[in-house]
Amino acid sequence: MARDLREQVRDDGFAFVPGTDLRALLPLAPSDWEAFAASWADLDLDTHLPDGHRYRRRRHATLSARAGDTAARREPHQPHYQGLEYNKLVGGIERWFEPIHQHILEGPTFRGVLSFCLDFFGALRPDTAWHIECHQFRIEARADAEGLPTPEGIHRDGVDYVLVMLVGRANIASGTTTVHLPDGTTLGSFTLAAPFDSALVDDNRVMHGVTAVHPEDPARAAFRDVLVVTLRATR
Template sequence: MTRKSSPQTKEPNSDHPLEAARAALISGGAHLVPAAVTTSCLGVREGDWERFRTHWDQLSVDSCSSALGARRLRRYGQFLLTPAVERIRLLLQAAFVQPEDSNPLYVGVERTFEPLTGSFVADPLFRAVLRLLGQVATALDDPAVWNAKVHPFRVVASPEVDGLPTPEGPHRDGVTLVSSLLIGRQNAVGGESSVFDPDGGLLLTATLGEPGAVLLGDDRRTLHSVSPVRPVDRGRPAYRDVLVVTLTPG
């Protein structure tokens, strides 16, 4: 599906390593970046994804989703990203509030989550991911500063209860760029990501299977959801670890 660019949209830079992603965001609103491309762009070495994944063992229970029957662990933090000088600044911890015309379960609701750990914030791989997303997002808008909301998630499934990455169903986050980066999967099947146009037409569907695979969406023009996660071996728990980062002009 091809769409006209908005007045704020910048044409893709042919020298950018993620040119295809930038062009796809402009034309269709969504793009899946293969793990190999992300890994190459970030300069990730063997073992880096597994080392980075250990931060997900430090997440806390998401009590808001637990009330809906979903088993999710998470933390949350907010940053200012200045692309011109590649500056990243952590903001003071605050409640997470989604705007109108976004997530139907939580519009206007103040949700409080445990902050990101200091080791996560300082991790060079996390900072490289944030800078890379800031470069990609300039295909959609070109502010002097981006506001980045950062959510490391773990969705847990058991033989009795499926893991629900998006209990709200197809939704927006009320931002400019929404991204979901796979960090790891254990004993898990399902978790298929889908992106829709505003009328519900399917634009893209994919299962993030390898660490480094990242789904990008122009949140102003699309909706997204993820199917339930189930254990492959029903005798063991299953989980799906992702890093969700959203960007809006700051």
């Protein structure tokens, strides 16, 4: 299965993976999942977005791995940076976010996902060392304000590879992930609807975005939780 997915990413620049398929590839400890998913309830508001954009919460961590590693090392906490060519909304500045909790980074679920990323993307770029950034995102939606999972629009992240994995969604409609050629041509779309549903993206070749989310029941809390892992080659 992993070989087929690699061929998709190699040939097409992306692959969408149902959660049941991804779980089969991960060395998971089911008992850890509850604590892992629950940590999304402890994210701080992203205050770097322009006024009026008060729907995104996040935490961030930076790691590194040598070629062939199956585990990564946490680096000292540092800002997230994207150039304006990748993020016209809030690019060109250092953005500091609260760190991902250490017990989440050390837990079996996170370590399993990261091990998968190193193995999967490492096979596409052998003998490569990686700068890795991990982001916990919660996008909230209200009746009077839709949530934008990608407020910067259809974009590249300025890295080599990206994993976008759904952790959970509650009381929301839409939130469809789309993949595009640099000229904007749509290559595919997939709604991350169940835990572990994922998109695997070659960021050098394609762009991606996510449609806005809306509450199904305006009287209840509505949110979409995802883990994003990016890998950038350092040599």
